[in-house]
Amino acid sequence: MDIILAALKNSAILTGQLLLIILPLTISYEFLKHRQQTLEEKKWKIFGISSNGLVPLVTGVIIGLTYGAGVIIHSIRSSNMDKREAFLIMLFLSICHAIIEDTLIFVVIGANGIILVVTRFFLAFIFTYFAYRWLFFKKSR
Amino acid sequence: MLKEKQRNFILNNLKNGLFNGFSVILLMVKVIVPCYIIIELVKHFGVIRVIGDFFKPFMKYFGLPGEAAISIIAGYTINLYAAIAVLSPLNLSTKDVTIVALILGISHSLSVETPVTQKTGVSSWMLFCLRILLSLLAGAGLNLIWTLF
Numbered sequence: 001m002d003i004i005l006a007a008l009k010n011s012a013i014l015t016g017q018l019l020l021i022i023l024p025l026t027i028s029y030e031f032l033k034h035r036q037q038t039l040e041e042k043k044w045k046i047f048g049i050s051s052n053g054l055v056p057l058v059t060g061v062i063i064g065l066t067y068g069a070g071v072i073i074h075s076i077r078s079s080n081m082d083k084r085e086a087f088l089i090m091l092f093l094s095i096c097h098a099i100i101e102d103t104l105i106f107v108v109i110g111a112n113g114i115i116l117v118v119t120r121f122f123l124a125f126i127f128t129y130f131a132y133r134w135l136f137f138k139k140s141r
Numbered sequence: 142m143l144k145e146k147q148r149n150f151i152l153n154n155l156k157n158g159l160f161n162g163f164s165v166i167l168l169m170v171k172v173i174v175p176c177y178i179i180i181e182l183v184k185h186f187g188v189i190r191v192i193g194d195f196f197k198p199f200m201k202y203f204g205l206p207g208e209a210a211i212s213i214i215a216g217y218t219i220n221l222y223a224a225i226a227v228l229s230p231l232n233l234s235t236k237d238v239t240i241v242a243l244i245l246g247i248s249h250s251l252s253v254e255t256p257v258t259q260k261t262g263v264s265s266w267m268l269f270c271l272r273i274l275l276s277l278l279a280g281a282g283l284n285l286i287w288t289l290f
Contacts, residue, residue, distance in 0.1 A: 003185050004178055007230075011177035015170055015227055018222070022165050027158030034154075036286045058260075066250070067161070076261045079230075083262065087226075090263045094254075094272050095247050102249075105221060106242035109229050116242055123279055 014108075021104045029063050052079040053089045058091075064098025084135045088128055096124035169222045175213065177225035183232060203244070203277075204238050204284035216245040216254065217273075244280040248272035275289055 055075045060067040074091075075085050097116060107113045151238050193207030200207050208231050216224030224245050228238065251269065259265035 004180060007178040007181040008174065010230070011174045013256035014177070014226065015166070015173055017164055018169060018173075018225075020160075020168075023159070023162040026154060026162035028156040029161070034150075054286075065254045065257050067213065073257065073260045079241050084182060086261055086264050090258050090261060090268055091271070094258065094268050095275060102221065102242075102246045106238065108245070109225055109238060110233075110235055111238040111242040112235055114245060115239055117241055119279065119283060121247055123275070127275070 006133065014077045017108045018105055021108065022101070025101055025104075026067075026084055029067060032059075051080070051084065052081050053085055057089055057092065060093035064101060065093065067097075068097075087135070088132055091131055092124045092128045096120045097128060168220075172219060172223045173226040176223050177230065180211070180227050180230050202284070203240055203280045204288065206231075206233070209233065209237060209241055212241055213244055215247045220250040220253070221245060224249070239282050240280050240287070243283050246274045247276035247279055248271060 025093045052075075056068075056072040059075075062068075063071075065072070076089065099120065103111075103113045103116050106116065180189075183192070189208055192211060195207065196210035197207035200210055203209075209228070212224045212227040212231070215227050224241075228241060233241070250271070255265050255269050258268050
């Protein structure tokens, strides 16, 4: 019985710590969602991802795939983008998404946050770059 | 007029944000409490040694104790909160937690996120396999780099 009580107490503490992280984040996500228009105006192209892809990309990296799903699916479908470009975006996002939330909840239980963020961004850039080279230059060689 | 609009905008965002936050917390409590209790019981009755020994040969590539496999499987199939609830009572070192976090950060809650990738029109099977493969490679790579330096 003692173990169950101790587990209940510890899990309550853990939930409380996560609550302190999650609540400010979900509130700021709501404010971020309304900033989309400013992103759409930027002209930028890197690794085969054009300005159309910037909205789903930034949404995914900051908010994550679960909460940003609506925005990501809508903006990829409505902009009629190249299938290859959509694949590159999803590849980048699958390695590097919800970068704030995921990192912070692991920092709570003792992980090194800087290593996590840097490694995930690094891997995402590397793999997107190679996928881009492979997808877009396959025919020209 | 403008001020009124702005206030409504802020209040609406606050309301939606709080609502989303509390639904996340509800989900968290539903997952964390049972997982935490189960893992503490498993630890108490010594079953964790058996599970740990079983996964030890696989986990040695990541420099992790065998028990960490439970957390990784929980993260893959359920979600990150379950993984954390399992990981927290194990009292691992910073290096171990960071490696688990990297593996799980790249691929987690696959049951929820694979349908999202599917709806964008991208081949979800390919991404699914890529995510698992990449997460394991990243974990092994980080372990290698961490032990070298």
